[in-house]
Amino acid sequence: MFIDPMEVADMYSPSTSASGKGIIPQTYGNDSDMSTKQRVMEILDNLESHVEKLRRDATKLEEEKDVIMGSLDAVKLLPVLNDLQGLDRDEAQQYLERIIERCHTVAVNVYTQRDQSQEDALHQVNQQIDHLIVLLKADHEAARARCLIYMNSSSSQSSGVTDKHFESALLGCTIDDQKRVKKRLLGLLKYLDKMGIVSEV
Template identity: 30%
Template sequence: IDKRVAFLRETASELEDEKRKLYRVLNSIITSDELDSIGEVEREEIKITSHGLLYRLDSVDINLKITRTVTQEKALENVNTFIDKLSDCVKNDRGCAKQLCQTYLSSCSSDHFKPLPVDEQFQKTVIGCSLDDQKKIKKKLQNIFSSL
């Protein structure tokens, strides 16, 4: 039963990720400048279809609750502050953001064979988070890094 519960939680997490990806894709379609290069009828049809899909996507509710201690809550808040700093860096200096993101990712990794710099404060803060949060943090950083 333990394995089935773990599998169910992992599947729910993957579904959350898929929902986020679909939101990004649909929103990028709706706001795309490339729509200006097609006819008005086709453009409106694409926008109507995309909005309809967003509406249907909103009907999907995936609620994976992560149980945290007070200490883990505080650690997650602090990690989010680090990630907010990274997001600001992305807006202002993508080169700096890529380097910072790589450092954060290295801080999340247990692979000590790579000679990459580690942010010890970030690493300590991530370790204070729940295991589920640690996985989500690493995934979030990987997504940010791949977008740079």
């Protein structure tokens, strides 16, 4: 069955994105020099660009959620929270848990294609970062030093101390995962610094 690409264009032309702008321009049927294939390919190119923008926007939301969750985790470990007594402490902890539960209601997932070796590498990286967070509860300074080592290991221009195991695992991840890990480590380091300042107050 032959499908006229102009019917496809007419069908989708009124469609709009969240910004209110048309997803498919209304000019496809006005160029008589374009072949049927060219018209279809131009429509698909345009749609592909919108899909990529959607992925970028969703990734930003995903990263923003991670930052917020990192902040909430940092607050849970603040010594000042433990300094509260009785009802004041209970009220603060309940408030914190409500915010965490509310944040968990936001589900953003940008699927990254990985082969098995990349899945294994990402698992290793996440395990080491999880161990870092556990260390934070016991020794803030040691956790910060370890975080710096991981940061150095994720940068090709760093001259500081590195962890070869972490570096090897990170290099086995996809480019997108490497970027996310670096941002996660940077955010964690910032919160470690903030916690150190608050602890001294």
